[in-house]
Amino acid sequence: MALQSLDITRRSATTTPAPSVRQTTEVAKLIDVSACIGCKACQAACMEWNDIRDEIGTCHGVYDNPMDLTAKSWTVMRYAEVEQDGRLEWLIRKDGCMHCADPGCLKACPAPGAILQYANGIVDFHEEHCIGCGYCITGCPFNIPRLSKEDGKAYKCSLCSDRVAVGQAPACIKACPTGALQFGAKEQMKHYAEERIHDLQSRGYQKAGLYDPPGVGGTHVMYVLHHADQPELYSRLPNDPGISPLVSLWKGVAKPLATLALAGVALGSLFHYVTKGPNEVSKELEDELEKEDAK
Amino acid sequence: MIRNPKDLARYTAHERANHWVVGISFILLALSGLAFFHPAFFPLAQLFGGGTWARILHPYVGVLMAVSFLVLFFRFSALNAMTPADREWLSRVGEMVDGNDHDMPEQGKYNGGQKLMFWALALCMLLLVASGIVMWRAWFDVPVGVIRLGAVVHAATAAVMIALIFVHVYAAIWVKGTIRAMWYGTVTRAWAKQHHRAWYRQVTGKS
Numbered sequence A: 001m002a003l004q005s006l007d008i009t010r011r012s013a014t015t016t017p018a019p020s021v022r023q024t025t026e027v028a029k030l031i032d033v034s035a036c037i038g039c040k041a042c043q044a045a046c047m048e049w050n051d052i053r054d055e056i057g058t059c060h061g062v063y064d065n066p067m068d069l070t071a072k073s074w075t076v077m078r079y080a081e082v083e084q085d086g087r088l089e090w091l092i093r094k095d096g097c098m099h100c101a102d103p104g105c106l107k108a109c110p111a112p113g114a115i116l117q118y119a120n121g122i123v124d125f126h127e128e129h130c131i132g133c134g135y136c137i138t139g140c141p142f143n144i145p146r147l148s149k150e151d152g153k154a155y156k157c158s159l160c161s162d163r164v165a166v167g168q169a170p171a172c173i174k175a176c177p178t179g180a181l182q183f184g185a186k187e188q189m190k191h192y193a194e195e196r197i198h199d200l201q202s203r204g205y206q207k208a209g210l211y212d213p214p215g216v217g218g219t220h221v222m223y224v225l226h227h228a229d230q231p232e233l234y235s236r237l238p239n240d241p242g243i244s245p246l247v248s249l250w251k252g253v254a255k256p257l258a259t260l261a262l263a264g265v266a267l268g269s270l271f272h273y274v275t276k277g278p279n280e281v282s283k284e285l286e287d288e289l290e291k292e293d294a295k
Numbered sequence B: 001m002i003r004n005p006k007d008l009a010r011y012t013a014h015e016r017a018n019h020w021v022v023g024i025s026f027i028l029l030a031l032s033g034l035a036f037f038h039p040a041f042f043p044l045a046q047l048f049g050g051g052t053w054a055r056i057l058h059p060y061v062g063v064l065m066a067v068s069f070l071v072l073f074f075r076f077s078a079l080n081a082m083t084p085a086d087r088e089w090l091s092r093v094g095e096m097v098d099g100n101d102h103d104m105p106e107q108g109k110y111n112g113g114q115k116l117m118f119w120a121l122a123l124c125m126l127l128l129v130a131s132g133i134v135m136w137r138a139w140f141d142v143p144v145g146v147i148r149l150g151a152v153v154h155a156a157t158a159a160v161m162i163a164l165i166f167v168h169v170y171a172a173i174w175v176k177g178t179i180r181a182m183w184y185g186t187v188t189r190a191w192a193k194q195h196h197r198a199w200y201r202q203v204t205g206k207s
């Protein structure tokens, strides 16, 4: 990781600048929901490349399997059956970390260097620095990180930062048989998305559009949605995600100010002592009692 | 000189031990909690064997503190009921802080400031326990909105409580002859007469 560590934009729980002399192109994964057939090849590729095998679960009577993200399933396909204009639509969304430009996980993390954001936009967890508090889950607007029951560390999609660092596309991209998953420079991906959206609009999906939510500064995983006006249709993809105001309050300026206030109370006490002097029992009272005793 | 038989008993051994369990757990909680509070304090995690250990231990120490504080609370709550004399004392606390305590209203076992501190700390404890449990992912799984609120409440209350404890400890250092009450349970008669005259009269039967 020595080379990679020169292009870090943000480092969790660190108040000085991250090593960022090298600038790299911002990358993005584009998920074209309209072209996804829900085959889960990406899920399998993710397991294979990252060498993680989730527990074998049980069938819940739906296609979703596993039912949710876990510490060992960093991406899952979510299948929603919705009615639009009297027609049934089967909306399939590949869920996983969005690699936010303004990541709530990183903002909330109290462990220095446990979460990094690279200049290329990837938000990566470094589990060897993770303390297992789960603050990243509290901070994330997309409910992505998961704590492992085995080691107590938080895990999520790394956008295959190891592959991207050596010029390879993420494993899921390689596996997708329909071209629903694309990867490249973020600008390029936006152009590609425009073409797709045009095509969808010409075929009757007036509200087709790109999901690159500005509330988190944009994301490095973007969706092409046929119903971009109703992202919630896609298994509750948030409409206008952003870091919760409570998380901003919790992690904002109040803390340095509180720290100064605490220092103020401690120093104030010290100076009170040296200016006013200690509050001692008066000599007269002591003498008075001594006289009483002598009687 | 320290163990004058005429000294007045202020705390029993049980009360003192109870107080020290609360005090020690508070210090451990403040040190480990501050490690997560702001990066400036993260090195404090080393005192507990690193960030992960601090994260694991903190809530359990919290439970110990909650239980021992509850016992302390029931021991002392009746003695901390506010009276008009306490309010009068509080309204003139400025004179006290200024070091001029001669004409302060006469006080019982606790003065208005101590009583206010007692209730403020009890409230802080309640908020810290409730919000701490909400954030405790090893055992509890609550909706994320509640955890977010809990995190804010926990951090804010912890900061307030640490400040209150600074004041509590400083008051004991400032008023000479006080700390021994928590070491071996007694105070001198002169100390009692000066700072808690009503209590002095009550326990000695003198004026």
Ligand code: HEM
Pocket: A110, A133, B026, B029, B030, B031, B032, B033, B034, B036, B037, B054, B055, B056, B057, B058, B059, B060, B061, B062, B063, B065, B066, B128, B129, B131, B132, B133, B135, B136, B137, B151, B154, B155, B158, B159, B161, B162
């Ligand atoms: C029953 C009592 C308590 C429980 C269950 C509790 C639990 C927790 C938990 C679960 C965390 C998150 C980190 C972790 O997982 O270890 C935390 C953080 C913290 N705790 Fe506590 N705690 C308690 C009492 C206290 C007390 C008395 C203090 C006062 C000094 C305190 C100060 C803190 C601070 C400063 C943080 C960091 C908050 C932040 O990240 O902004 N806690 N506590």
Ligand code: SF4
Pocket: A096, A097, A098, A099, A100, A103, A104, A105, A106, A123, A139, A140, A141, A142, A143, A144, A145, A156
């Ligand atoms: S989606 Fe969640 S885990 Fe991923 S970068 Fe954004 S805040 Fe972090």
